[in-house]
Amino acid sequence: MERTKIAQIFADQEHFGGREVRISGWARTIRDMKTFGFIELNDGSCLKNLQVVMEAAALSNYKEIAGQNVGAALTVAGTVVLTPGAKQPLEVKAASITVEGPSAPEYPLQKKRHSVEYLRTIQHLRPRTNLFSATFRVRSVAAHAIHTFFQERGFVYVHTPIITASDCEGAGEMFRVTTLDLDNVPKTGDGAVDYTQDFFGKPANLTVSGQLNAENFAMAFGDVYTFGPTFRAEKSNTTRHAAEFWMIEPEMAFCDLAGDMDVAEAMIKFIIRTVLEKCPDEINFFNSFVDKGLKERLEHVASSDFGRVSYTEAIELLKQSGHKFDYPVDWGCDLQTEHERYLTEQVFQKPVFVTDYPQEIKAFYMRLNDDGRTVAAADCLVPGIGEIIGGSQREERLDVLERRIRELGMDPQDYWWYLDLRRYGGCRHAGFGLGFERMVMYLTGVGNIRDVLPHPRTVGNAEF
Amino acid sequence: MERTKIAQIFADQEHFGGREVRISGWARTIRDMKTFGFIELNDGSCLKNLQVVMEAAALSNYKEIAGQNVGAALTVAGTVVLTPGAKQPLEVKAASITVEGPSAPEYPLQKKRHSVEYLRTIQHLRPRTNLFSATFRVRSVAAHAIHTFFQERGFVYVHTPIITASDCEGAGEMFRVTTLDLDNVPKTGDGAVDYTQDFFGKPANLTVSGQLNAENFAMAFGDVYTFGPTFRAEKSNTTRHAAEFWMIEPEMAFCDLAGDMDVAEAMIKFIIRTVLEKCPDEINFFNSFVDKGLKERLEHVASSDFGRVSYTEAIELLKQSGHKFDYPVDWGCDLQTEHERYLTEQVFQKPVFVTDYPQEIKAFYMRLNDDGRTVAAADCLVPGIGEIIGGSQREERLDVLERRIRELGMDPQDYWWYLDLRRYGGCRHAGFGLGFERMVMYLTGVGNIRDVLPHPRTVGNAEF
DSSP states (O other): OOBOOHHHHHHTHHHHTTOEEEEEEEEEEEEEOSSEEEEEEEOSSSSOOEEEEEETTTOTTHHHHHTOOTTOEEEEEEEEEEOTTSSSSEEEEEEEEEEEEOOOTTOSOOSSOOOHHHHHTTTTTGGGSHHHHHHHHHHHHHHHHHHHHHHHTTOEEOOOOSEESOOOSOOSOOOEEEOSOGGGOOBOTTSSBOGGGSTTSSOEEEOSOSHHHHHHHHHHHSEEEEEEEEEOOOOOOOSSOOSEEEEEEEEEETOOHHHHHHHHHHHHHHHHHHHHHHOHHHHHHHHHHTOTTHHHHHHHHHHSOOEEEEHHHHHHHHHHTOOOOSSOOOTTOOOOHHHHHIIIIIISSSOEEEEEEEGGGSOTTBOBOTTSSEEEEEEEEETTTEEEEEEEEBOOOHHHHHHHHHHTTOOGGGGHHHHHHHHSSOOOEEEEEEEHHHHHHHHHOOOOGGGTSSSOOBTTBOOO | OOBOOHHHHHHTHHHHTTOEEEEEEEEEEEEEOSSEEEEEEEOSSSSOOEEEEEETTTOTTHHHHHTOOTTOEEEEEEEEEEOTTSSSSEEEEEEEEEEEEOOOTTOSOOSSOOOHHHHHTTTTTGGGSHHHHHHHHHHHHHHHHHHHHHHHTTOEEOOOOSEESOOOSOOSOOOEEEOSOGGGOOBOTTSSBOGGGSTTSSOEEEOSOSHHHHHHHHHHHSEEEEEEEEEOOOOOOOSSOOSEEEEEEEEEETOOHHHHHHHHHHHHHHHHHHHHHHOHHHHHHHHHHTOTTHHHHHHHHHHSOOEEEEHHHHHHHHHHTOOOOSSOOOTTOOOOHHHHHIIIIIISSSOEEEEEEEGGGSOTTBOBOTTSSEEEEEEEEETTTEEEEEEEEBOOOHHHHHHHHHHTTOOGGGGHHHHHHHHSSOOOEEEEEEEHHHHHHHHHOOOOGGGTSSSOOBTTBOOO
8 A cells, every 4th residue: 555644634634534544654652551552643744643543452563562662663554533523633543553663762852842952962853843843844835935936937046156266245254165185285385375276276165145146147037046055154153143054046137126125025925925825733833832923923924015114214213213222323323133123023013124225334236326325225124033135236337336346445357257247238137135044933933043954054063 | 117028928929919018138139221120139038039120210219229239238118019920920119229238349249159168268148148048947947846846745845954074975075164274274282183173163074965964854754855055076077077066865764765766757757847848949949959869858758667677687788788898897896877878878778777786886874685785776877868866775774784884994973863863763765866967967968067057166167
């Protein structure tokens, strides 16, 4: 008999009621009442366990099965019995049970609740808990929703490079990638590292952003997006930063800042709606055990029109609020998370785009506004998190861009190909970056980035 | 007026015939006949150009437009005119044309055909050529097909880590990832590199495979897959190897080698069918200009049952063939590409899985067969390429796996979490790896991996 997944049985109860099935999964609990017993079986196809009823009289190996430890892998053949009115809507009455693989008494995931800190030390097993099962299923569904959103709109998915020899974006500290022997680094005559002996013949790093490369492709395909890992070697030890994380970076030709915000807003709503639709059990779980306001907040965001306010107006709103902030608020300052959250949670009470930031606090490639002091940037702030998206219209004017590069003490020669895009059919274009882990944290209410990454990499941590 | 993409107009000609549209794109050619002229406009939404007809009498800026250089970004407002019987099925009669961004006379992509070698030096512009436009669109469609295939079957997408502190798989040379100052590497008292000062507190590398981590998740979710970048620091300079490439690695609990091959075969067919359906223009282009037999071969593969033959039988078939190979064929030898291609192209004339290889030439984690000398591996060989997929059933027996690790001189302690999976509810499971670039080469007929990667990284090359 073909294996049936537990999710299928719950999804189509009418069909399966009375039918024979074969299921395989892991025992979450085993209760032995001597003449009969119950097994809660989970196969990872959904959050729900399947209750298996076994009778000593019907199973020749009842004692072997009843004596299994939690975590054992079992295959059960039996009949689905619908149990309307009972705690669970159905159960399986076992005709036979075989042990695929036993577990051990010291199995680290016993029925009691474990702290997330402890579970981080057993990252290979934590996906078997409800919390992480739900989190990583939502992560997967959200990732696919993002691909679907862009593919349905004709965007081309581009795998921008992970290893890069340019440090163009200056978005953060970088990891060096090398095949040089660190025990004995080769040096040139004047004592410098001899990178001609390195794999790429020059210093190479892990990318901090695929944006500049994405622009290459937007100038050919019109609409493109990236979805890949990015890296920061900053030794910040916070709940929101990891050294390795995934980013989505759409880039659109013939698009201005307003169009950029339209796409970002539609994308966030699409991700939320997809997860609400495909992961109702997971969202209910998070809403009960992680964040009581989660479901209401997600539904609210999915149906709100996002606010839009200029940085200049936002500064005024913060100043007028009378609220006492840890960091002072003045035109020209970078918005801190406390400012961002106050704007989205207190002032707008919904997601809000803050636009047109001072040029000094934003990246060199953002388009200079006519006022000569702000740039066409738009950060999307959401309740509970703060900034979730950073976007901008890019500077398409060759002379303005070159001037800005020089002003910042950078060498236009290092950007020859990026400037070429403005020499040969440059056009209005815009894009944004979504930090995928922040999105998953937002969707689940999970508060620490270490708990939404399968195997998080942070300062001092690269286990598993 | 909203911008319409050229792909939409070609896809729905009846609807657009006679309608006014606004389109934006880049001029591939501009022909000026003084009183009228033609522009071939491409916006990257499809391979096709749109012919724009302009008349000097109708356009106040006719001279400006007619004088533009190839590559200029233009926005055209005009009426779609269906032209049945003409070379192209429709054209747009321009009412107005504006220059979004001019190009320059020295624009490197003139109408003539350029060598792929030259185009690799202008990777930021090559997506604007038909060859690369078609290749990267197929790449995007194939990537999405892979996600769709697995998501529809309930697989969970897992982002296994890129940076790893374990060198477990031994699949190849690794890149070191570090934040140590290479000019002045810190040393311990006994002169060794002091990795406690490195970012992760220990040596870290770029992953060569996500498989071992994927197994962690398969033992919780049942069916999972990865799709991410992997790395090899081997200084091989071939048309089939890159230092950075993308891999898909499904891993399935309660699945044996036969089930593994079933999924691999269904996946390859699904990818091919999706690309044939969604990219007919691209496939016709490749079939005409890159590989005359491509379309027939793809259609054949999509409708064939893949062959299955044991390594032992395959060796016999090769020996009996009478064909003279550069590398000798004997039981125990690793199959070379010439052997693989002979099997799939000459013997089977379709894709074939070769199974049950000698233990010595395969990885430590593959399940030992009852004969005690072969392992439950399955490589999928396809005509024109050779190996495209490598898979196996994994060794789930703790004692057998530990013994194998020791036999190979490795330390079981380094694999504590991988062995834990066998301690706590281990079960039959299997998986495979698909090299994504090989798949794209197979789908397009493009013969060099450097031309299917947006910005390829190979020995000495990390430009752009």
